[in-house]
Each structure stands twice: as C-alpha cells, then as structure tokens.
Amino acid sequence: MELETQLSIQALIDGELSDAKRREVEQLIATDADAKALHTELSNTVGALREGEMERRLPESREFFWSKIADEIELSECREARAQAKPVAAIAWWKKLLLPVGAAAALVLAFTVFHTEGPQVVRPIGDNLSVESVADTELELPEAMIFDLYQEDATVIWLDSESGVN
Amino acid sequence: MSESIDYTQLEDTELVAKSKDQDMQAYEELVARHRDKIYARAFSMMRNEEEALDMSQEAWVKGWQRLNQFHGQASFATWMTRITINLCLDLIRKKKRQRAESIEQLDDDLGGVERQMEVVETNPTEGLERQELRAKIDKALEQLSEAHRTAIVMHEFQQLEYKEIAKRMNCSIGTVMSRLFYARRRLASLLAGLKKKDEF
Numbered sequence: 001m002e003l004e005t006q007l008s009i010q011a012l013i014d015g016e017l018s019d020a021k022r023r024e025v026e027q028l029i030a031t032d033a034d035a036k037a038l039h040t041e042l043s044n045t046v047g048a049l050r051e052g053e054m055e056r057r058l059p060e061s062r063e064f065f066w067s068k069i070a071d072e073i074e075l076s077e078c079r080e081a082r083a084q085a086k087p088v089a090a091i092a093w094w095k096k097l098l099l100p101v102g103a104a105a106a107l108v109l110a111f112t113v114f115h116t117e118g119p120q121v122v123r124p125i126g127d128n129l130s131v132e133s134v135a136d137t138e139l140e141l142p143e144a145m146i147f148d149l150y151q152e153d154a155t156v157i158w159l160d161s162e163s164g165v166n
Numbered sequence: 167m168s169e170s171i172d173y174t175q176l177e178d179t180e181l182v183a184k185s186k187d188q189d190m191q192a193y194e195e196l197v198a199r200h201r202d203k204i205y206a207r208a209f210s211m212m213r214n215e216e217e218a219l220d221m222s223q224e225a226w227v228k229g230w231q232r233l234n235q236f237h238g239q240a241s242f243a244t245w246m247t248r249i250t251i252n253l254c255l256d257l258i259r260k261k262k263r264q265r266a267e268s269i270e271q272l273d274d275d276l277g278g279v280e281r282q283m284e285v286v287e288t289n290p291t292e293g294l295e296r297q298e299l300r301a302k303i304d305k306a307l308e309q310l311s312e313a314h315r316t317a318i319v320m321h322e323f324q325q326l327e328y329k330e331i332a333k334r335m336n337c338s339i340g341t342v343m344s345r346l347f348y349a350r351r352r353l354a355s356l357l358a359g360l361k362k363k364d365e366f
Contacts, residue, residue: 007343010350014321016328037285045350048291048357049322054304055297056206058222059215065201065223066194072227073190 001034009039013046178242186233197226200243207247210319211254213308221257225250244324251324255334258312283355290357306356314349321346 012025173195184192209218331342
C-alpha cells in the first residue's frame with residue numbers, strides 16, 4: 001500500500017479529510033483487507049491514547065514550588081523595571097555631559113574665531129596715527145593702509161593693488 | 167476592614183480575573199490546582215523529572231506575565247498546557263542545536279521501518295484498567311523519538327489539528343502526518359510487545 005493511502009486512512013481517523021476524500025477512503029477500507037487491518041490498528045492505538053496521559057504528581061510541595069515561582073516573578077518584574085528605567089538614565093547622563101561639552105565647544109569656537117578671522121591690527125605708529133592693514137586675499141582685495149588722524153578727526157585709507165604694505 | 171477571600175471556593179475564571187488585577191494569592195491557587203497537570207505534560211514532552219520541573223516552573227512564570235493575553239477562548243488549564251508545550255519545544259530545539267545534528271531529519275528517515283512492520287490485528291490494550299493502560303502507554307511513549315513523541319503529545323493529549331502542530335513544530339503538514347503515522351505504528355507494536363511480556 002502506498003504511503004499516501006496509509007496517511008489518508010490515518011487522516012480519516014483524525015477527521016482531517018474532506019467529504020469527498022472521506023467517502024473514497026471509507027470505500028477503500030470496505031473493500032481492501034490490508035486497508036481495513038491498518039485502519040483497525042490505528043484506531044486501536046488512537047483509542048488507547050485517548051484515555052489520556054499518565055497522571056503525575058509534581059515532586060515538590062505546594063509551598064516550595066510556589067515560592068520559586070513567586071521569586072522568579074518578582075525578579076523578572078525588577079528586571080523589567082530596570083530595563084524600562086535604563087533609557088531615561090542614559091538621557092540624564094547625556095544631559096549631564098552636554099553642559100561641560102557645550103561650554104568647552106563654545107570656548108574652542110570663540111578662540112578659533114578670534115585667532116583666525118579677525119583683521120590684523122597694527123599698533124599705532126605715532127601719537128596721532130594708527131595703521132591697520134586689511135588684507136583679505138580670499139576676496140582678492142587690494143592691500144589697504146588706514147590712517148586715523150585723531151587731531152584732524154579724519155581717516156585716510158590708502159589702497160595698493162600692486163604690492164604689500166610697506 | 168478588608169473582607170478575607172476563600173480562594174479555594176472560586177472558579178478558575180474568577181481566579182484568572184483576580185490574577186489579572188495582580189492578586190498573587192489568586193494565582194497561587196491556580197498554580198496549586200493545575201500544577202500536577204502542567205508537570206505531567208512537561209514530563210510527557212521531556213521524559214526527564216528535572217527538565218519537566220524547570221519547564222513547568224517557567225510556564226507558570228510566563229503564564230503570569232501573559233495573563234492579559236488570555237481571553238478565555240479555551241480553559242485556563244488548556245492555555246497553560248500550550249505555554250508549557252511551547253517552552254518544551256524551545257528546549258528540545260535548543261538541545262538539538264547543541265548536539266549539532268539533524269535529529270528531526272533522522273527521525274523522519276526512520277519511518278521506513280515502521281511502514282514495514284506487520285499490522286497488529288488484536289487490540290493490545292483491550293480489557294486494561296485506565297491506570298494500567300496509561301502506564302503502558304507512558305512506557306511505550308518513552309521509547310519513541312523526540313519528534314514522534316512530540317507529535318503524539320500535541321495531537322492526542324493537547325488535541326491540536328495537523329495544521330496547528332505543523333506551525334508549532336515548524337514543519338509541513340505532510341511531515342506531521344508521517345510523524346504521527348510512524349509513531350502510532352511503533353506504539354501499536356510496542357504495546358503488543360508489552361502485552362506479550364506481561365503474559366509470560
């Protein structure tokens with residue numbers, strides 16, 4: 001007998017066949033002695049198993065078994081609470097770190113801006129004169145000399161596109 | 167003054183409702199009522215007292231954690247035995263991975279032997295008392311492979327359909343059918359053998 005036929009006989013016992021297939025298998029059992037014998041054997045085994053599984057008593061007292069379960073429940077709830085608290089703690093830690101890091105970054109930025117971008121200041125040449133050199137090579141501006149004549153209350157700007165300030 | 171409750175007088179459904187409200191005493195009563203059944207199911211799967219104890223304990227912890235998922239479609243005991251079976255299946259899979267060999271494949275290949283076995287025409291369990299019958303079946307189940315025994319436990323004791331067993335065992339319906347078939351044929355032969363042994 002084909003395995004497929006044998007499995008169909010089993011499926012009939014388990015109530016897993018469609019109506020059409022069920023009628024087909026029932027017909028086979030009625031006419032084929034091997035199919036009938038297999039059907040009887042499988043039915044007997046299934047019938048015996050339906051009496052249920054062996055009864056067993058848990059080999060621990062009610063109190064001891066429950067205490068282990070209660071402990072485990074408590075432990076798992078603590079673990080869960082800790083896991084939920086973790087992201088909040090991480091955010092608080094970042095917040096704490098943010099202030100000093102931010103302050104340091106601001107200082108570095110201020111230092112960098114002061115020392116790299118501002119115009120170069122040339123100290124005053126005389127009592128009534130100060131000279132500033134405005135050189136911005138990126139914009140290709142000509143070199144400039146600025147004279148502040150305090151006594152005259154005027155400023156003179158001398159541009160030189162040919163050479164440096166000298 | 168709070169009214170004292172006699173939990174032993176409450177129905178399972180009432181105990182479940184109280185447990186859902188974090189009443190541990192109600193849950194303790196449920197554990198006390200069904201602990202033997204859960205242990206027996208875990209033992210049927212694992213065939214080992216220590217593992218069965220661990221699995222049933224873990225099942226009760228899981229049961230508490232998932233109580234809100236229980237909506238009463240099945241009885242509380244059935245719901246708990248399903249959790250137990252799933253945990254046992256996980257452990258069986260883990261053990262298989264540790265053994266680093268495909269026992270499931272091996273089990274299926276062994277089916278050829280069962281197919282060739284002679285059909286047991288007389289009923290080997292006829293006339294046996296219920297307890298005696300259960301003991302014989304238990305002895306026979308012990309001799310089945312893990313995959314075959316698991317299929318039998320899920321189909322006969324848990325009353326799951328082929329489709330549901332396939333889902334839980336992570337295999338095809340065809341595999342479930344052949345596992346059940348080979349397991350039943352082997353059980354028939356084992357029970358007949360046990361009967362003969364007793365007759366001598």
